[in-house]
Amino acid sequence: MAAAESAPTQDHSSTRSAREWVSTLAKYRDPSSMRSSFELAVSALPFLALWALAWWVISISYILAFAISLVNAAFLLRLFAIQHDCGHGAFFKNRHVSDWVGRVLGVLTLTPYDVWRRTHSVHHSTAGNLDKRGMGDIHTLTVAEYQSLSRWGQLHYRLYRHPITLFGFGPSYLFYLQNRIPLGLMNSTRYWISAMLTNLAIIAALFAIYWFGGLMPLLLIFLPCTLVAATAGVWLFYVQHQFETTQWDAHDDWNLHEAALHGSSYYRLPKVLQWFSANIGIHHVHHLYSRIPFYRLTEVLRDHAELTDATHTMTIRESFANARLHLWDEDSKRLLSFAQARAL
Numbered sequence: 001m002a003a004a005e006s007a008p009t010q011d012h013s014s015t016r017s018a019r020e021w022v023s024t025l026a027k028y029r030d031p032s033s034m035r036s037s038f039e040l041a042v043s044a045l046p047f048l049a050l051w052a053l054a055w056w057v058i059s060i061s062y063i064l065a066f067a068i069s070l071v072n073a074a075f076l077l078r079l080f081a082i083q084h085d086c087g088h089g090a091f092f093k094n095r096h097v098s099d100w101v102g103r104v105l106g107v108l109t110l111t112p113y114d115v116w117r118r119t120h121s122v123h124h125s126t127a128g129n130l131d132k133r134g135m136g137d138i139h140t141l142t143v144a145e146y147q148s149l150s151r152w153g154q155l156h157y158r159l160y161r162h163p164i165t166l167f168g169f170g171p172s173y174l175f176y177l178q179n180r181i182p183l184g185l186m187n188s189t190r191y192w193i194s195a196m197l198t199n200l201a202i203i204a205a206l207f208a209i210y211w212f213g214g215l216m217p218l219l220l221i222f223l224p225c226t227l228v229a230a231t232a233g234v235w236l237f238y239v240q241h242q243f244e245t246t247q248w249d250a251h252d253d254w255n256l257h258e259a260a261l262h263g264s265s266y267y268r269l270p271k272v273l274q275w276f277s278a279n280i281g282i283h284h285v286h287h288l289y290s291r292i293p294f295y296r297l298t299e300v301l302r303d304h305a306e307l308t309d310a311t312h313t314m315t316i317r318e319s320f321a322n323a324r325l326h327l328w329d330e331d332s333k334r335l336l337s338f339a340q341a342r343a344l
Contacts, residue, residue: 016306018257018288024304025289028296029090036091039278039295040082040101047075047108054221055213062220069221073228074276080109080233081278081294087117088290103194107201110175110226114194115182124290127241128259130328131251135184138166138238140248143329143341158338161326166238171230232277239319240265240283243312244335248328260287266313273316284311 016024054068085091086102099113106113123136133140141149141157149157159165180199182191209217247263249255267281274281278294285300285307286292292300301308314322325335329344336344 018255018261021261021288021307022257025285025292025300028300029289029291029293031091031093031293031296033092035295036293040091043075043078043082047072047079050075051221051225055217058213058216058220062216065216065220066224069225070228072221073225073232076108076225076229077232078276078278079105080111080229081280083109083111083113083116084120084280085278085294087113087120090291090293103198106198107205109229110198110202111179112182112191112195112198115179115185115191118185118191124260124287125256127287128247128249128263129251129254130248130330131254138242140242140326140328140335142248143327143336143344146327146341158326163323167231167235167323171234172227174234175226175230236267236277236280239267239314239322240280242325242335243314243319243322244325245312245333246335247333248330250330257288260284262311263287264311266308266311267319268313268315270316 050068050072054065054072057065057068082091083102083105086098086105089095089098091101092098102113102117106116119136121136126132126135127137130142139157139160146154146157180195182188182195185191206218206222209222241264243265245262246265247259249259261284264284264287265281266284269277269281279297280286280294282297282301285297286294324337326338327336327341328334329336329341
């Protein structure tokens with residue numbers, strides 16, 4: 001981990017182009033059904049056990065039940081990461097199995113699987129493309145676009161990009177409200193069905209919890225667990241693309257593979273957090289070849305050490321600085337803070 005202490009760099013002079021890496025990474029794409037089943041079991045079973053334990057503890061201590069639910073948020077985050085792999089067809093070789101595992105997990109993560117899979121696919125196919133922003137990403141303006149806004153428009157954008165909005169109100173809005181309808185896909189019956197069936201399953205589960213346990217399991221277990229997991233998930237998604245030397249280009253200059261490799265970060269996390277986040281911090285490799293199962297991403301870095309330094313690398317401490325970056329400067333090719341943009 002010593003390398004993480006050095007200043008983050010972005011090396012675009014790799015001996016291999018991003019496109020050439022794709023063929024190299026193809027050999028890591030095949031999942032193991034046994035390994036995937038194991039990863040699902042060691043994530044889902046502790047999650048359910050901790051839910052049951054917290055429910056039982058309510059009769060002894062509200063504080064202890066609340067604390068257990070906070071711990072359980074880490075397992076819920078990992079289940080979302082598994083759902084994420086299912087959406088990429090990277091968890092089981094049988095796509096139908098992956099999809100149905102993803103749909104069941106979508107009830108636990110409050111995320112309609114088919115809707116999310118589609119919007120996330122758009123994110124992967126357009127990440128870093130300035131002309132195709134708006135679906136599956138965090139809204140980002142260029143300096144010129146921001147300066148052309150009215151004062152009210154600038155205030156609206158500043159409020160949207162404020163950490164309190166993005167990481168305070170944002171996760172609860174996204175997972176409790178926005179996910180209830182297929183936003184961006186409203187004209188498709190398929191995605192309405194996905195959203196509504198997920199909603200019905202969630203309502204049935206919440207009603208059963210209330211019926212057998214009353215209000216306290218919802219307030220002390222369900223809400224804190226889902227909210228903490230949602231907040232962690234939003235933060236991970238943010239830092240994986242919103243960093244100073246990320247890559248954005250107009251469509252004519254945009255390249256899918258270059259944007260994947262250089263527009264996604266390598267988030268070096270402590271081993272325990274890397275486990276709970278299912279290696280999603282190795283995001284540049286994931287974007288370059290999304291069919292690689294999460295448990296094989298470390299294998300990629302082990303075999304190809306040059307990919308460790310192929311993009312922007314950051315530690316947790318270093319990543320906090322990214323929360324102040326909000327505007328893409330097309331001239332300097334940097335993500336800037338509002339103060340930096342004002343000083344241009």
